[in-house]
Amino acid sequence: xxPITSLHGFVTVESGANLPSTPAKTVPRVYPGxxxxxxxxxxxxxxxxxxxxxxxxxxxxxxVEMSRPASPELPAEAAEILPSIWDPYMNRFRFLSxxxxxxxxxxxxxxxxxxxxxxxxxxxxxxxLVSLIFVGxxxxxxxxxxxxxxxxxxxxxxxxxxxxQALIALSYIPLVVTAPFPMIPVSFFLTGFGMSINLAMSNxxxxxxxxxxxxxxxxHGSYGIGGxxxxxxxxxxxxxxxxxxxxxxxxxLGLAIFNGCFAAWSFRxxxxxxxxxxxxxxxxxxxxxxxxxxxxxxxxxxxxxxxxFAYQGAEVSISGWVISFLIAARHGDPSSVGYATxxxxxxxxxxxxxxxxxxxxxxxxxxxxxxxxxxxxxxxxVWSVPNIVGxxxxxxxxxxxxxxxxxxxxxxxxxxxxxxxxxSGMGVISAFGSSGGAAAPxxxxxxxxxxxxxxxxxxxxxxxxxxxxxxxxxxxRPKRTE
Numbered sequence: 001x002x003p004i005t006s007l008h009g010f011v012t013v014e015s016g017a018n019l020p021s022t023p024a025k026t027v028p029r030v031y032p033g034x035x036x037x038x039x040x041x042x043x044x045x046x047x048x049x050x051x052x053x054x055x056x057x058x059x060x061x062x063x064v065e066m067s068r069p070a071s072p073e074l075p076a077e078a079a080e081i082l083p084s085i086w087d088p089y090m091n092r093f094r095f096l097s098x099x100x101x102x103x104x105x106x107x108x109x110x111x112x113x114x115x116x117x118x119x120x121x122x123x124x125x126x127x128x129l130v131s132l133i134f135v136g137x138x139x140x141x142x143x144x145x146x147x148x149x150x151x152x153x154x155x156x157x158x159x160x161x162x163x164x165q166a167l168i169a170l171s172y173i174p175l176v177v178t179a180p181f182p183m184i185p186v187s188f189f190l191t192g193f194g195m196s197i198n199l200a201m202s203n204x205x206x207x208x209x210x211x212x213x214x215x216x217x218x219x220h221g222s223y224g225i226g227g228x229x230x231x232x233x234x235x236x237x238x239x240x241x242x243x244x245x246x247x248x249x250x251x252x253l254g255l256a257i258f259n260g261c262f263a264a265w266s267f268r269x270x271x272x273x274x275x276x277x278x279x280x281x282x283x284x285x286x287x288x289x290x291x292x293x294x295x296x297x298x299x300x301x302x303x304x305x306x307x308x309f310a311y312q313g314a315e316v317s318i319s320g321w322v323i324s325f326l327i328a329a330r331h332g333d334p335s336s337v338g339y340a341t342x343x344x345x346x347x348x349x350x351x352x353x354x355x356x357x358x359x360x361x362x363x364x365x366x367x368x369x370x371x372x373x374x375x376x377x378x379x380x381x382v383w384s385v386p387n388i389v390g391x392x393x394x395x396x397x398x399x400x401x402x403x404x405x406x407x408x409x410x411x412x413x414x415x416x417x418x419x420x421x422x423x424s425g426m427g428v429i430s431a432f433g434s435s436g437g438a439a440a441p442x443x444x445x446x447x448x449x450x451x452x453x454x455x456x457x458x459x460x461x462x463x464x465x466x467x468x469x470x471x472x473x474x475x476x477r478p479k480r481t482e
Contacts, residue, residue, distance in 0.1 A: 106226025217356025351403020
C-alpha cells in the first residue's frame, strides 16, 4: 500500500473518533481569603494619601493587634510609600514652616532664663512671684490639649496653625510694651496655648515621614537653635545694648506674624491633597471622637505624658534657673554668665541634629537609657564643681545628652498609637510636658526663695529618675515581620 494513502487513512480515522473531553475541575478556583471583586491596581498606585495613612517602616504592635486575623496584604508599593521632605512637593515648605515655628518656640522658652534677673529688678519681685510666668505657660498648654482635636477638625491644619500663631503674636503685645506684672503671666498663658497647638501638629506631620526619628530630630533641633540664640540675643540687648528686657520680644513678635502667614500658605489645601483616605482614617467619626479623658486611658499616652512632664520639667528648670545659681552660688557676673544658658541650648541643638539618626539605628529604647544616665552624672558635676567655666562645660554636655531624648520619645510614642489617636494623644503629651515645664521651675523658685538656688540640681536629678522609671514602664511592642 502507498505510504501516503496509509497516513491519510490514519488521520481521517483519528479525526473522526470520539476523543475524551476536558476533565472537570475538581477544585474550584475560589480562594476564601481573597476579595472576589476586581482590584483596581491603578487606583492603589495613585492614591495620594496612602503614605499618610501607613505607618513607619518599623511599625510596632501590641498583643491585641497581633491576635487579630490578618487582613489581605496590599501590594508592596502601596505599603512602602511614605511622605518625605521632598515628596509631595509642598512638603518641603511645610517642613520648613514646622521648623521655623519650633525655632520660635525655642526663642520663647530660653529667653526667660536670661531675662528673669532683669524682670525681678524691673518689678521688684522675688523668685516665687516671677515663677508665675511658667505657671501661665503651662495652663495655656493644658487648655489647648482639650481644644486641639476640635480646632483641627473644624478649621483644618492651615487655619489651625495660623490661629495658633495669631494667639502667640497677641501674647507678645503686653510684653513689648512692658505692661504691669499681672499681665505678664496672662501673656505667657496665650503663648502656651499657641505653642501647644503648633507643637502637636508639627510632631504629627514630621513623625509621619520616612525615618520619622530623623525628621523629628531636625524639627526639635530647630527648637534647640532658637534656645541657643535666645539667651545670646536677650543678654546682648540688655547688657550690651542697654535696652529694657522687654525689647527682646519685638523679635519674637515679628517671627510669630511671619510664621502664621507662612504656615497658612504652605498647609493650604493639605486635606484636599491628602484625599478622602486620610480624612477618613485621621478624623474620628461622631460618637468616637477622642478627647483628653479617652487619650489618658491609654497606657502609652499616660506614661508618655509623665515622661515628657519630667523631661521638660528638668529642661526648663535648668534653663530658667542655672543663671541665678551661677550668680548666687558662684558669684558670677549677670552680663557674662547669661551666656552659659546658650551653651546648654547649643548642646541640645547639636544632640538633636547629630545623635537622632544614630539613636534610630541603635534603637531608641536603649539609647535613651544611656543618655539620661549621662545627663544625671554631668548635672551632678555642675552642682559639685565650684568653677564657672567647668560648670558651663558640664552644662553644655548635659544639653548634648538631653537633645535627642524628645525626638526619640516622640517617635516611640507615635509608633505605639493608632492614627486616630495621635492628635489627641500627642496633644495630651505636649500639655503634660509644658505642665512639667511649669511645675518644676515654679517649685524650684519656691524652694530657692527659702533654701537657695542649689535646689535646682537635686530637683533635676530626681526628674531624670522619673524619666527612667516611665521609660522602663512603656509597653514592649515587637516589630511586625510581615
